[in-house]
Amino acid sequence: MSFEPYGERAVNTAVALVNSLVLSDGIDGLPDLDACAELLGEHGWIVDDLTSADLKFLRALRPRLRFAFEAQDERKVVAHLNRLLSECEVLPQLTDHDGAWHFHYARPGATLAQRVFVTSLMALLLVVRDRGSDRLRICATDGCANALFDTTKNHSRRFCDARTCANRAHTAAYRRRQRVKAIASDG
Numbered sequence: 001m002s003f004e005p006y007g008e009r010a011v012n013t014a015v016a017l018v019n020s021l022v023l024s025d026g027i028d029g030l031p032d033l034d035a036c037a038e039l040l041g042e043h044g045w046i047v048d049d050l051t052s053a054d055l056k057f058l059r060a061l062r063p064r065l066r067f068a069f070e071a072q073d074e075r076k077v078v079a080h081l082n083r084l085l086s087e088c089e090v091l092p093q094l095t096d097h098d099g100a101w102h103f104h105y106a107r108p109g110a111t112l113a114q115r116v117f118v119t120s121l122m123a124l125l126l127v128v129r130d131r132g133s134d135r136l137r138i139c140a141t142d143g144c145a146n147a148l149f150d151t152t153k154n155h156s157r158r159f160c161d162a163r164t165c166a167n168r169a170h171t172a173a174y175r176r177r178q179r180v181k182a183i184a185s186d187g
Contacts, residue, residue, distance in 0.1 A: 010123035011149050013043040018066045018147040054113035069147035074133040088118045141165040
């Protein structure tokens with residue numbers, strides 16, 4: 001079974017939410033409704049009905065979603081996500097309102113934050129089922145706490161961002177090799 005793009009979008013929403021709180025310096029990437037609307041809009045959510053209650057809910061959700069990316073034990077990830085899902089009013093429905101058949105998991109009339117929550121949880125659970133929980137992880141760069149979703153065929157993605165963390169790690173590794181080479185040639 002292939003992982004539908006709608007589901008991947010929801011996983012990427014979860015990643016963006018988790019990463020919107022920078023743990024190392026406590027900077028909040030969701031300081032206000034505009035920032036929240038921008039983050040959700042970038043991931044395809046219609047944000048016309050976004051409220052301050054949604055913002056508060058999504059802020060509180062971030063550390064709860066983070067566990068799925070930090071935990072090494074797949075059974076613990078599933079148990080945690082299922083526990084979170086039990087808090088939701090889930091009512092799966094197949095719809096084609098935008099032209100393609102896809103599932104909506106939240107009950108009709110749910111708030112935007114509830115829809116994001118339920119859809120993200122379902123998408124994370126589908127990742128675990130279809131690809132394994134090791135696809136959900138934290139960036140390998142020292143000092144970076146960003147979550148990532150590895151979509152590579154060979155499970156090789158280690159960094160949250162190729163432009164920053166991956167470049168830093170590759171540059172540092174290159175410099176280490178050059179130092180070792182220089183020491184070996186001097187000896």
